[in-house]
Structure formats: C-alpha cells, structure tokens
Amino acid sequence: MEPLNKNNSKIEVILSCILITGVAASLLLMAAGMILLYLESGSFNISREPSMFIQGNNFFNFILDIFKGRGPENTALLLLTIGTIILMLTPFIRVVASLIYFIWIRDKKYIFITLVVLIILIITLSLH
Amino acid sequence: MNLNTALLIFLSAIIGFLGSLTGLGGASILIPILVFFGIPIKEAIAAGMIAIIGSSSGSALSYVRNQMANIRLAMFLEIFTVIGGIVGATLTVMISPVYLYFFFAVFLATSFIKTKSSTRDITDVEDKRDLLTRWLSCEGTYYDKSCDKKIKYYPKNTLLGGAGMFIAGLAAGMLGIGAGAFKTTVHENILKMPTKVSSATSNFIIGMTALGGASVYLFSGLLNLSLMAPIAIGTTIGAIIGGRILNRIKDKYLKILFLIIVSALIIQMLYKGIALIWSL
Numbered sequence: 580m581e582p583l584n585k586n587n588s589k590i591e592v593i594l595s596c597i598l599i600t601g602v603a604a605s606l607l608l609m610a611a612g613m614i615l616l617y618l619e620s621g622s623f624n625i626s627r628e629p630s631m632f633i634q635g636n637n638f639f640n641f642i643l644d645i646f647k648g649r650g651p652e653n654t655a656l657l658l659l660t661i662g663t664i665i666l667m668l669t670p671f672i673r674v675v676a677s678l679i680y681f682i683w684i685r686d687k688k689y690i691f692i693t694l695v696v697l698i699i700l701i702i703t704l705s706l707h
Numbered sequence: 708m709n710l711n712t713a714l715l716i717f718l719s720a721i722i723g724f725l726g727s728l729t730g731l732g733g734a735s736i737l738i739p740i741l742v743f744f745g746i747p748i749k750e751a752i753a754a755g756m757i758a759i760i761g762s763s764s765g766s767a768l769s770y771v772r773n774q775m776a777n778i779r780l781a782m783f784l785e786i787f788t789v790i791g792g793i794v795g796a797t798l799t800v801m802i803s804p805v806y807l808y809f810f811f812a813v814f815l816a817t818s819f820i821k822t823k824s825s826t827r828d829i830t831d832v833e834d835k836r837d838l839l840t841r842w843l844s845c846e847g848t849y850y851d852k853s854c855d856k857k858i859k860y861y862p863k864n865t866l867l868g869g870a871g872m873f874i875a876g877l878a879a880g881m882l883g884i885g886a887g888a889f890k891t892t893v894h895e896n897i898l899k900m901p902t903k904v905s906s907a908t909s910n911f912i913i914g915m916t917a918l919g920g921a922s923v924y925l926f927s928g929l930l931n932l933s934l935m936a937p938i939a940i941g942t943t944i945g946a947i948i949g950g951r952i953l954n955r956i957k958d959k960y961l962k963i964l965f966l967i968i969v970s971a972l973i974i975q976m977l978y979k980g981i982a983l984i985w986s987l
Contacts, residue, residue: 602943606943635925662936695786699789
C-alpha cells in the first residue's frame with residue numbers, strides 16, 4: 580500500500596514508534612514489578628496498603644524525585660512506579676513529537692493548535 | 708471470591724479484547740467489576756484511567772499504521788477532550804462516591820442506544836464546510852480495503868464537534884473510561900467522518916484525554932500500583948489482539964452477550980449506590 584497522504588505518512592510512522600516503545604517499555608517494567616512483588620510477598624493479592632499508592636503534586640517534580648532516588652525504596656514498587664510514569668509520558672511525548680513535526684513542515688495553524696494542547700497538559704501536570 | 712493479580716490480568720485481557728471488538732468500552736465494563744470485588748469506586752476509576760492510556764496507545768498502533776486516523780483533526784479535538792478530562796477527574800475527586808455509582812449506571816445504559824451510522828452523507832464537497840473547518844484544513848484520505856479505493860472526505864461542523872468532545876472528555880475523566888463509543892458517535896454524526904476514520908481517530912484521542920484525567924488522579928493519591936499494573940497489562944494485550952482483527956468479526960451474539968453483562972453491571976451499580984444512601 581502506497582502512502583495516501585505524503586504529508587501525513589511520515590508523522591504516522593514516527594507516532595506509531597513512539598506509542599509502541601512507550602507502551603512496551605511501560606508494560607515490561609510493570610510486569611517485572613509484579614513478578615518481584617509476588618516473589619517478595621508470596622501472594623497474588625491486590626494490596627491496598629498505603630505504600631501501594633503513588634502521589635505527586637507535580638508530575639515533573641515527581642519524575643525528578645525518582646531520578647534523584649527519592650522514589651519508593653522497594654525495587655518492585657519502584658519498577659511499578661516507573662512503568663506508570665512511562666505510560667503517562669507516552670501521550671505527552673506524542674504531542675511533543677507532533678509539535679516538532681509541524682514546526683518541521685512549517686504548518687503554522689497546527690503548530691498553534693498543538694501548542695495549545697501541550698500548554699494545557701503542562702499546566703495540569705505541573706500546577707496542582 | 709477474592710480478586711488477585713492473576714485473575715485481574717485474565718479478566719482485563721478478556722474485557723480489553725471484547726471491548727475493542729464490539730466497540731463497547733473496556734474500562735467501562737472493568738470498573739464496575741472491580742467495584743463488585745470490593746475496590747472503592749474512586750480507586751477503580753483512577754486505575755481505569757491509567758489502563759486506558761495503555762490500551763488506546765496499543766490499539767492506536769494498527770490504526771495509525773494503516774493511516775486511518777486523522778492526526779490533524781485529532782490534535783484540534785484534543786484541546787476539548789483534555790480540558791473535559793481534567794474537569795471530569797477533578798469533579799470525581801471532589802464529589803461523594805454515591806453520585807459516581809449513578810453516573811456510571813447512566814453511562815452504561817447508553818450502551819443500549821443504537822447509534823445510527825451516517826456514513827452515507829460523508830461530504831466530498833469542499834464548500835459545504837464552515838469557516839473554522841475550512842481554516843483547519845483537516846480533510847483526509849483513507850484506503851478502504853473492502854472496496855479497494857482511496858476515499859477522500861471533508862469533515863464538517865468542527866466547533867460543534869469540539870463541544871461534543873468536551874462532553875466526551877468530561878465523562879471519560881469522571882468515570883475513568885475512554886468513552887470511545889460516544890466519541891465515535893460525535894465523529895460520525897457531527898463531524899461527518901467515515902466510520903473507520905472515526906474509530907481510529909477516537910482511539911488516538913482517548914490516550915491524551917486519559918493523561919489529563921490521570922494527572923488529576925496522581926495528584927489526589929488515588930493511583931494504586933498493585934491494581935493498575937495488572938489492569939494496564941491485561942487490557943493493553945487484549946486491545947492489541949482485538950485491534951488486529953477489528954472489522955473482521957461482526958458477531959451479533961457477542962454484542963448481545965456484552966449487553967447482558969452491561970445490564971447486570973447497571974443493576975449492581977444502582978444497588979451499590981442505593982445501599983450507600985440507605986446506610987447514610
């Protein structure tokens with residue numbers, strides 16, 4: 580099948596790659612975290628202990644904290660947390676990639692529209 | 708019966724698979740099931756929101772590769788759904804869970820509304836469009852396998868479509884679901900997009916809406932790692948498999964089975980909501 584719309588075909592391939600990489604990485608980390616959790620606790624039960632809940636007032640600070648080693652001390656929980664972060668970052672990076680693409684092809688309208696989406700996301704992710 | 712990780716992955720995979728086949732949402736079925744197993748409704752909603760990012764990105768893969776999704780229009784509509792998603796999630800965090808049971812029941816009931824596909828009046832004429840739509844220049848082409856043709860289409864009514872998408876985002880953020888069926892209805896009936904493009908574009912948008920909602924749930928500390936991980940893994944795997952065979956299966960009985968499950972879930976949500984009111 581030849582590309583139907585040459586303008587769109589490249590971006591579609593790029594966005595596919597971002598989506599697949601993000602989701603695959605996230606799910607692998609989550610799976611690893613769950614297996615570790617099982618090995619540690621010896622049970623498959625869904626836990627509602629406070630340590631299972633993640634909370635961050637600012638998504639970007641939350642990521643920074645984990646990079647600085649201020650995340651969960653337990654490896655299983657750390658893997659699960661990073662998996663969740665990567666999953667949440669996937670659509671975010673998709674917007675950033677779209678923005679770069681629209682800048683690349685100098686599509687002013689869509690640079691504007693994509694910027695609006697990006698700004699809304701950045702505000703909610705950081706301004707809580 | 709006790710809910711454990713293995714059972715949850717299994718259930719999520721089946722629901723994700725059936726959800727992407729029938730178009731009747733995955734998370735909207737899964738959340739009432741979690742509630743059935745005794746998970747507090749707000750936690751179930753927050754977990755659903757995260758899982759949706761995975762399943763929508765997972766099934767978007769095959770759509771985007773087939774160049775069905777209208778990426779430009781999706782970007783425009785995301786402005787509305789993301790705001791809707793954030794507002795919806797904020798409401799859920801603030802209100803009493805009682806309302807959520809009833810909202811959920813009402814939302815599930817909309818699965819019974821038969822949406823009439825209006826694919827026939829797709830505009831292929833440029834000047835039927837309003838000013839904003841023309842400015843957006845969001846027309847697209849897609850390749851239809853069934854008739855081996857490239858089909859060009861011109862979406863219409865983008866502003867009204869945006870308003871519809873705000874409502875879809877509101878419901879999605881509030882209930883932790885994708886609201887895919889609602890989004891597709893807006894795409895087809897208001898924006899006049901072809902059916903295949905509608906579902907592909909809707910899937911693309913769902914992930915972004917879910918991120919808006921998820922950020923609110925992260926802030927409120929409702930995200931439970933041991934609950935989210937099995938759901939995200941299960942529904943995503945289910946959705947990827949389902950997305951690959953989308954449009955190849957059209958099973959009426961499957962849909963009937965799903966609607967029976969939905970009826971049971973509606974009754975359960977109403978029961979929980981009423982029981983909660985009685986206990987107050």
